[in-house]
Amino acid sequence: xxxxxxxxxxxxxxxxxxxxxxxxxxxxxxxxxxxxxxxxxxxxxxxxxxxxxxxxxxxxxxxxxxxxxxxxxxxxxxxxxxxxxxxxxxxxxxxxxxxxxxxxxxxxxxxxxxxxxxxxxxxxxxxxxxxxxxxxxxxxxxxxxxxxxxxxxxxxxxxxxxxxxxxxxxxxxxxxxxxxxxxxxxxxxxxxxxxxxxxxxxxxxxxxxxxxxxxxxxxxxxxxxxxx
Amino acid sequence: xxxxxxxxxxxxxxxxxxxxxxxxxxxxxxxxxxxxxxxxxxxxxxxxxxxxxxxxxxxxxxxxxxxxxxxxxxxxxxxxxxxxxxxxxxxxxxxxxxxxxxxxxxxxxxxxxxxxxxxxxxxxxxxxxxxxxxxxxxxxxxxxxxxxxxxxxxxxxxxxxxxxxxxxxxxxxxxxxxxxxxxxxxxxxxxxxxxxxxxxxxxxxxxxxxxxxxxxxxxxxxxxxxxxxxxxxxxxxxxxxxxxxxxxxxxxxxxxxxxxxxxxxxxxxxxxxxxxxxxxxxxxxxxxxxxxxxxxxxxxxxxxxxxxxxxxxxxxxxxxxxxxxxxxxxxxxxxxxxxxxxxxxxxxxxxxxxxxxxxxxxxxxxxxxxxxxxxxx
Amino acid sequence: xxxxxxxxxxxxxxxxxxxxxxxxxxxxxxxxxxxxxxxxxxxxxxxxxxxxxxxxxxxxxxxxxxxxxxxxxxxxxxxxxxxxxxxxxxxxxxxxxxxxxxxx
Numbered sequence: 001x002x003x004x005x006x007x008x009x010x011x012x013x014x015x016x017x018x019x020x021x022x023x024x025x026x027x028x029x030x031x032x033x034x035x036x037x038x039x040x041x042x043x044x045x046x047x048x049x050x051x052x053x054x055x056x057x058x059x060x061x062x063x064x065x066x067x068x069x070x071x072x073x074x075x076x077x078x079x080x081x082x083x084x085x086x087x088x089x090x091x092x093x094x095x096x097x098x099x100x101x102x103x104x105x106x107x108x109x110x111x112x113x114x115x116x117x118x119x120x121x122x123x124x125x126x127x128x129x130x131x132x133x134x135x136x137x138x139x140x141x142x143x144x145x146x147x148x149x150x151x152x153x154x155x156x157x158x159x160x161x162x163x164x165x166x167x168x169x170x171x172x173x174x175x176x177x178x179x180x181x182x183x184x185x186x187x188x189x190x191x192x193x194x195x196x197x198x199x200x201x202x203x204x205x206x207x208x209x210x211x212x213x214x215x216x217x218x219x220x221x222x223x224x225x226x227x228x
Numbered sequence: 229x230x231x232x233x234x235x236x237x238x239x240x241x242x243x244x245x246x247x248x249x250x251x252x253x254x255x256x257x258x259x260x261x262x263x264x265x266x267x268x269x270x271x272x273x274x275x276x277x278x279x280x281x282x283x284x285x286x287x288x289x290x291x292x293x294x295x296x297x298x299x300x301x302x303x304x305x306x307x308x309x310x311x312x313x314x315x316x317x318x319x320x321x322x323x324x325x326x327x328x329x330x331x332x333x334x335x336x337x338x339x340x341x342x343x344x345x346x347x348x349x350x351x352x353x354x355x356x357x358x359x360x361x362x363x364x365x366x367x368x369x370x371x372x373x374x375x376x377x378x379x380x381x382x383x384x385x386x387x388x389x390x391x392x393x394x395x396x397x398x399x400x401x402x403x404x405x406x407x408x409x410x411x412x413x414x415x416x417x418x419x420x421x422x423x424x425x426x427x428x429x430x431x432x433x434x435x436x437x438x439x440x441x442x443x444x445x446x447x448x449x450x451x452x453x454x455x456x457x458x459x460x461x462x463x464x465x466x467x468x469x470x471x472x473x474x475x476x477x478x479x480x481x482x483x484x485x486x487x488x489x490x491x492x493x494x495x496x497x498x499x500x501x502x503x504x505x506x507x508x509x510x511x512x513x514x515x516x517x518x519x520x521x522x523x524x525x526x527x528x529x530x531x532x533x534x535x536x537x538x539x540x541x542x543x544x545x546x547x548x549x550x551x552x553x554x555x556x557x558x559x560x561x562x563x564x565x566x567x568x569x570x571x572x573x574x575x576x577x578x579x580x581x582x583x584x585x586x587x588x589x590x591x592x593x594x595x596x597x598x599x600x601x602x603x604x605x
Numbered sequence: 606x607x608x609x610x611x612x613x614x615x616x617x618x619x620x621x622x623x624x625x626x627x628x629x630x631x632x633x634x635x636x637x638x639x640x641x642x643x644x645x646x647x648x649x650x651x652x653x654x655x656x657x658x659x660x661x662x663x664x665x666x667x668x669x670x671x672x673x674x675x676x677x678x679x680x681x682x683x684x685x686x687x688x689x690x691x692x693x694x695x696x697x698x699x700x701x702x703x704x705x706x707x708x709x
Binding site: 237238240241244245248281282284285286287288289290293295297300301302325329337338339340342344345346357359390391393394395396397398399400401403422424448450454455458459461462523526527530531533534537538541552554555556557558559560565566567568 | 609610611613614615617618621622624625628629631632635636639642643645646647648649650651652653654655656657658659660661662663664665667668669670671672674
Binding site: 050055075076082088096098108109111114155159 | 230231232233234235237238239241242245246249499502503504505506507508509510512599600601
């Protein structure tokens, strides 16, 4: 499990516009389960996600990935852990414009130096899995919203991470596509992956996929209830 | 090891995809960069090859030439001077040299008349340079008419055409007998154009030149070293045209580098953030920028230098032809021997590839080190 | 599927580098091969007592750079513009500059 002890994240420390996005948060995220962070925008969900996912360091507190403390690892190690363990799906998708779908999906694996034919085959397989096989050579600007999101998911999976993190995944989707997204998450969880979602969309936090819902407001937890 | 190579190749793949997004702009950039390097390299190759060839070809030029000057211009020299100069210690021989110019109004061309010391043509015949032969379509056996100093016409039969292989020194020559020369030019029998000296010891050139100047104050000795160094000044960096070309090239490079160095656009910054968020390290980002700079500048350098070499040594520098011809109607073909100074090539490399690559990497340094979570916001 | 970009790039760059090497070799042998022709010209220069290359036949002072004096290029006056285009390609020979400097 991922354990966080008393995490605080403060931005612009010492300056007049100093503010704490996360204050004294402690929580546990179980592996092979789906955890949802619920709360309005500005509650600190995104910041907490980025700390959990090794993308940012907390200002105070400690965080453990399994038995290993990752709070103050040097950037290189942190990046490697992040690359191997986590797959991120951003709210804005953040696909790289001008590149093809396939290139976007393969990009996170470039620094590993994996052999090209192997990597390309795996990327194509993920695209096929999400019904995007024929779009492999398309530029991402030509994709619909739903297709773009599935590309973002495929990209998050390319390094075979054990933990998937998604920030407000349904924010730009209609209900049909939101339900499709949740179906994909269900499949991934069935494959043994750990899912962490941040959302203020009931389709996400009220779904039966969520094993644990953690509520946040103003940078602090208001409840850490597990659903039966 | 193969892991490292494959990683570099992935990064190159990404960099090229990135550059190909703005195909038009980057192609134009590459083309202009190549063009500038091409011109720069062409000028350097041409001038070095020409200077080297001049040095080799003129190495047996007269040791000392004595001209006579009046009111600052050189005038025919009295043969009587030869006796006085011959008495100077160290001078082996003094001979008169007869040469001059002939302006051919029919063809708007200037020829150089020379009376050869050895094997001169018979009176009534001349040898002509290959350039004159081509210009006038005149061959051995044909007759050419010239107008003398007195306005009267004179005809000469062409004995032979000097080989085209030596056109760099002989294209415009007319080799003529002394009698015909004096008749054509009007130079009296007791004068020559200048005097040619043979000297026992080459180290004495300057000393003997000094003595001649003191002995005959209205003369101007020119020594062999000075003749050879004249050609170092041709196309030297101080000559007007070369300064213009080099300044333009330097300005262009500065502009390119400046464009790169003035930081990244917001879009580029965002993209670096995305790459960091999906798992690229700072070093990966910087390597990408390195390849971005190198891809353009190295390709431009190689293309530019290769094209310049072909331009100068296979195509006789035809692009410079209008400049080199000026108003001449008779000009050599500039088929130069491929004598290269590798220092020039290295200098071009360090001037064009290194700064451009560095100015592509440096502005990205800051962006490459931002925390990846910035892209989440 | 099309070749990887890096394959194309490395192939092109490799090709250009090889071409450069070929030209370097060409220069090396070409310089040697030009020897006889250059030697022939040197002999001609020696026997005809020539002092200049036949490069710019426009004017007397562009044709015989080594022989020219200070005033000829200026023709009419010291402030006259360069009459002949190729005059812009050559600096005045050292001997003229030196003599001129010494006298003033």
